[in-house]
Amino acid sequence: MAQQPAHDSHEAHGSLKSYVIGFVMSLVLTAIPLIVVLNDILDGTAAKVVLLGSAILQFVVQLVYFMHLKEEGKPRYNLMVLILGLIIVLTIVAGSIWIMTYNKVA
Amino acid sequence: MLDKIKEFASEFFVTGDPLIYGADVSIGLTLIAVVTALTYFKKWTWLWRDWLTTVDHKKIGIMYVIASLLMLFRGGVDALLMRTQLAIPDAEFLSPEHYNQIFTTHGVIMILFMAMPLMFGLFNLVIPLQIGARDVAFPFLNSLSFWLFFFGAMLFNVSFVIGGSPDAGWLAYPPLSEMSHSPGVGQDFYIWGIQISGIGSLMTGINFVVTILKMRTPGMKLMKMPMFTWSVLSSSLTILLAFPILTVTLALLFIDRYFGAHFFTLDGGGNPMMYINLIWMWGHPEVYIIVLPAFGIFSEIVATFSKKRLFGYKSMVFALMSISLFSFFTWAHHFFTMGSGANVNIFFAITTMIIAIPTGVKVFNWLFTMFRGRISFKTPMLWTIGFIPCFIVGGMTGVLLSVAPADFQFHNSYFLIAHFHQVIIGGVAFGFFAGLYYWWPKVFGFKLNEKIGKWAFWTWNIGFYVCFMPQYVLGLMGMTRRVSSYGWDKGWYELNLTSTIGGFLMGIGFLFQVWQILHSIKFMEKDTTGDPWGGRTLEWSIPSPAPVYNFATLPQADEKDPWWEEKRRLAEGGAPKPQSKLEPIHMPKNSGVPFIMSAFWFVAGFGLVFDWLWMAIPGLIGVGACMLYHSFNYNTDYYIPVDEIKRTEAAARRVI
Amino acid sequence: MANSVNRAIAEPARHDEHHHEEHHDLEGLRMMGFWIFLITDCILFGTLFATYVVLSGSYAGGPAGAELFEMPGIIAETFILLTSSFTSGLAVLSMNRGDRKGLIGWLIVTVLLGAAFITLEVTEFMTLVHEGASISTSAFWSAFYTLVGTHGLHVSIGLVWMIAIMIQLGRHGINSVTRRKVNIVSLYWHFLDVVWIFVFTIVYMMGVM
Numbered sequence: 001m002a003q004q005p006a007h008d009s010h011e012a013h014g015s016l017k018s019y020v021i022g023f024v025m026s027l028v029l030t031a032i033p034l035i036v037v038l039n040d041i042l043d044g045t046a047a048k049v050v051l052l053g054s055a056i057l058q059f060v061v062q063l064v065y066f067m068h069l070k071e072e073g074k075p076r077y078n079l080m081v082l083i084l085g086l087i088i089v090l091t092i093v094a095g096s097i098w099i100m101t102y103n104k105v106a
Numbered sequence: 107m108l109d110k111i112k113e114f115a116s117e118f119f120v121t122g123d124p125l126i127y128g129a130d131v132s133i134g135l136t137l138i139a140v141v142t143a144l145t146y147f148k149k150w151t152w153l154w155r156d157w158l159t160t161v162d163h164k165k166i167g168i169m170y171v172i173a174s175l176l177m178l179f180r181g182g183v184d185a186l187l188m189r190t191q192l193a194i195p196d197a198e199f200l201s202p203e204h205y206n207q208i209f210t211t212h213g214v215i216m217i218l219f220m221a222m223p224l225m226f227g228l229f230n231l232v233i234p235l236q237i238g239a240r241d242v243a244f245p246f247l248n249s250l251s252f253w254l255f256f257f258g259a260m261l262f263n264v265s266f267v268i269g270g271s272p273d274a275g276w277l278a279y280p281p282l283s284e285m286s287h288s289p290g291v292g293q294d295f296y297i298w299g300i301q302i303s304g305i306g307s308l309m310t311g312i313n314f315v316v317t318i319l320k321m322r323t324p325g326m327k328l329m330k331m332p333m334f335t336w337s338v339l340s341s342s343l344t345i346l347l348a349f350p351i352l353t354v355t356l357a358l359l360f361i362d363r364y365f366g367a368h369f370f371t372l373d374g375g376g377n378p379m380m381y382i383n384l385i386w387m388w389g390h391p392e393v394y395i396i397v398l399p400a401f402g403i404f405s406e407i408v409a410t411f412s413k414k415r416l417f418g419y420k421s422m423v424f425a426l427m428s429i430s431l432f433s434f435f436t437w438a439h440h441f442f443t444m445g446s447g448a449n450v451n452i453f454f455a456i457t458t459m460i461i462a463i464p465t466g467v468k469v470f471n472w473l474f475t476m477f478r479g480r481i482s483f484k485t486p487m488l489w490t491i492g493f494i495p496c497f498i499v500g501g502m503t504g505v506l507l508s509v510a511p512a513d514f515q516f517h518n519s520y521f522l523i524a525h526f527h528q529v530i531i532g533g534v535a536f537g538f539f540a541g542l543y544y545w546w547p548k549v550f551g552f553k554l555n556e557k558i559g560k561w562a563f564w565t566w567n568i569g570f571y572v573c574f575m576p577q578y579v580l581g582l583m584g585m586t587r588r589v590s591s592y593g594w595d596k597g598w599y600e601l602n603l604t605s606t607i608g609g610f611l612m613g614i615g616f617l618f619q620v621w622q623i624l625h626s627i628k629f630m631e632k633d634t635t636g637d638p639w640g641g642r643t644l645e646w647s648i649p650s651p652a653p654v655y656n657f658a659t660l661p662q663a664d665e666k667d668p669w670w671e672e673k674r675r676l677a678e679g680g681a682p683k684p685q686s687k688l689e690p691i692h693m694p695k696n697s698g699v700p701f702i703m704s705a706f707w708f709v710a711g712f713g714l715v716f717d718w719l720w721m722a723i724p725g726l727i728g729v730g731a732c733m734l735y736h737s738f739n740y741n742t743d744y745y746i747p748v749d750e751i752k753r754t755e756a757a758a759r760r761v762i
Numbered sequence: 763m764a765n766s767v768n769r770a771i772a773e774p775a776r777h778d779e780h781h782h783e784e785h786h787d788l789e790g791l792r793m794m795g796f797w798i799f800l801i802t803d804c805i806l807f808g809t810l811f812a813t814y815v816v817l818s819g820s821y822a823g824g825p826a827g828a829e830l831f832e833m834p835g836i837i838a839e840t841f842i843l844l845t846s847s848f849t850s851g852l853a854v855l856s857m858n859r860g861d862r863k864g865l866i867g868w869l870i871v872t873v874l875l876g877a878a879f880i881t882l883e884v885t886e887f888m889t890l891v892h893e894g895a896s897i898s899t900s901a902f903w904s905a906f907y908t909l910v911g912t913h914g915l916h917v918s919i920g921l922v923w924m925i926a927i928m929i930q931l932g933r934h935g936i937n938s939v940t941r942r943k944v945n946i947v948s949l950y951w952h953f954l955d956v957v958w959i960f961v962f963t964i965v966y967m968m969g970v971m
Binding site for chain 3: 243244247308312313315316319320321346347349350351353354355357358361362365366367368369371373374375376377380384387730734737738740
Binding site for chain 1: 794797798801804808811812813820833837841845848851852854855949952955956960962963964967968970
């Protein structure tokens with residue numbers, strides 16, 4: 001049981017290169033919002049778009065380079081469940097905001 | 107000192123009501139009787155080794171079914187108490203406070219501690235057999251799910267005699283459920299009872315998704331799965347997407363009550379409407395979670411008892427899966443009157459109407475399956491046929507309710523009560539009963555008496571219409587839900603009395619079912635064939651009850667209804683499929699950890715209910731210790747040798 | 763990969779090889795089960811975020827977030843957790859090379875970084891309470907402590923879990939079971955980092971904007 005069989009396809013592999021790429025990209029994507037917000041380069045909607053955009057990009061970077069989502073064998077059940085989960089998360093957040101804008105209390 | 111103890115006891119135990127003293131005595135006597143019987147017959151080790159520590163999905167399924175039938179009894183008694191109170195105007199049978207507690211516990215128990223576990227029982231009893239698997243994907247987790255449900259349900263039920271029952275409705279809307287309005291421990295029992303069993307439900311959802319996606323027998327492609335398996339997949343997916351919302355919502359309510367936070371309070375910027383928004387994001391999918399498997403059961407039964415292949419397989423799959431997704435986009439129709447404005451109401455009215463379409467598709471599929479079939483009216487089929495008109499009426503009134511402007515009239519009236527009982531009793535309860543009758547011989551190895559079963563069906567079915575049809579009218583006449591009494595001048599007397607009579611008819615139906623089970627145990631009519639109904643799917647290809655490893659060798663399933671096709675091939679003189687050589691079977695070992703860990707959860711929950719940290723903290727530490735113990739245990743499986751498989755198969759009539 | 767458990771049992775195989783494969787396939791099932799658990803955790807955090815956003819303006823006369831957030835500490839937390847996500851990946855790389863020492867070493871680095879994160883977070887919470895913003899101050903602070911605290915609780919559980927796995931690695935070495943456990947815990951750790959990115963963006967950055 002000590003050696004992994006060769007046909008092993010579903011476990012996370014990755015290489016040092018992919019981890020380093022992921023790490024560097026994450027650092028950059030964390031730095032961008034810091035620079036934008038702390039120096040007041042943008043504000044209002046534009047700043048929000050940059051902030052959320054960097055966060056979502058970083059999410060994708062970690063999925064690909066750290067969690068190795070692309071390496072999943074077919075059928076891609078993990079990806080499907082992830083997409084389903086994200087749809088529901090989006091529904092929860094957007095739906096709550098939409099419904100509750102009409103039901104604010106002081 | 108003595109005075110202090112007395113004072114404590116008078117707050118700790120629920121006092122003052124003769125009904126509750128009666129319950130105290132009967133609970134005490136039952137406990138003593140059980141303990142005495144177990145000791146006298148020397149059954150303690152048997153109980154521990156064969157049941158409490160089992161990881162066998164078949165036994166776990168049986169425990170789910172027994173627990174849920176007990177809960178059906180308690181929820182049913184609650185219902186009959188309410189109907190008795192409402193039978194005549196100005197009745198003083200129950201006090202308003204007591205009435206509040208009873209409608210709260212009735213709702214919670216029927217949905218979360220009756221429908222859910224009965225459903226999980228059927229998942230466990232059927233799914234691995236139907237897909238040709240030896241067990242579920244995570245047997246240990248499966249056992250843990252059951253015990254979390256069991257101890258959660260016990261924690262909820264204990265509030266009846268200790269501390270006081272919750273009384274803020276089955277969904278516990280704040281601010282009524284907040285500390286400011288419900289300072290007692292009832293709401294805390296509610297929160298922790300549901301929270302603990304909810305974790306179990308979530309894990310069951312994960313377990314069955316992985317089981318169905320990954321553990322099907324060779325050849326069984328997704329689009330060849332039995333329809334019940336599809337319905338369980340869609341229901342389990344909905345569980346794992348919806349239950350985390352419930353966990354969070356109840357946790358926030360607990361944080362409000364325990365730490366003085368302001369999520370849903372009236373002061374400090376809290377917003378009670380956010381709770382209503384959140385709880386229905388779980389609550390609406392929840393009703394589809396329990397009804398989807400019922401649809402799957404009806405599909406199996408209709409095909410079997412019409413001796414025809416299910417009509418419109420693909421449209422059925424599409425309907426099931428689209429319902430489970432769409433169920434997440436309709437939640438606001440539960441609070442059209444909250445004031446979210448026209449746009450929100452229009453959106454959710456339309457989504458609600460759309461979700462009725464796939465449901466309608468299914469009804470046509472069942473009807474077309476029966477069309478020109480050779481229908482045999484056995485009890486499972488009776489419940490199925492009883493379901494169809496009932497569900498159509500319930501569905502239609504649902505569409506009426508989905509019209510937002512009209513809902514301002516129907517909201518919180520008996521019209522609504524009649525609607526959801528019609529879809530939940532007519533859909534879910536009839537469905538699960540049908541499934542129980544259908545798979546009973548497979549699970550226990552003997553058949554249930556058909557004659558008493560027919561009596562049970564007719565009393566239930568007639569009782570249902572007598573009970574709930576008048577309630578639609580009462581709703582339109584202005585009777586609102588949760589009122590504990592009404593005056594003579596309202597003109598609601600006759601209809602309420604009729605409704606109560608119907609309720610008791612259903613109670614008699616339940617008694618028939620109990621009699622049916624006891625009678626069938628006494629005059630045991632053994633199922634020696636393993637296939638008493640002429641089944642179509644793999645569970646009928648093995649002996650009843652199934653051996654511990656289910657399948658000695660895994661069947662090859664290359665077509666839909668594989669067992670039906672196999673039988674047809676054999677009848678036409680074809681050779682049976684070659685069976686692969688017997689191999690030792692890999693099985694999970696029993697474990698006491700799930701039981702002990704869930705007991706620790708009970709202790710922790712009880713401590714948190716009473717704000718006793720000296721009890722809650724050791725309980726939580728116990729939970730953590732159990733997890734670590736299990737993580738460090740590498741001795742979790744064993745092999746059944748070939749000789750033993752041969753012996754078992756020979757004893758179960760099929761010599762290999 | 764579907765049915766692989768069953769196939770492993772059904773197909774004739776040399777005895778010990780056959781046992782290997784079975785364990786191996788069970789580990790695959792567990793990886794998938796854990797992934798689905800992470801999705802449910804995603805929804806749990808999604809619900810907390812929704813609550814936070816809805817209540818984010820409800821200060822009830824108490825202090826606002828922007829008045830009290832100390833960004834240097836938060837930025838330090840962010841980079842510490844990001845680095846620990848990277849080091850947990852390096853641990854998996856060492857494991858794939860069969861290097862047990864490297865694996866345990868990188869896990870220790872990850873645990874230390876995680877502990878530093880938790881220390882900073884607890885310090886932040888204590889300062890906030892000291893400055894008059896506790897969980898019962900207003901709906902905003904209730905939502906803040908619950909969201910950020912739930913993430914912190916997840917990280918703390920991850921620390922205990924990693925230590926337990928290190929002990930098991932010491933006892934059993936790298937085998938199919940411990941390999942799966944390391945893979946799972948590192949997946950969990952990356953997930954927590956992702957959640958933190960959104961906490962950082964939505965709670966702190968948008969809070970001080």
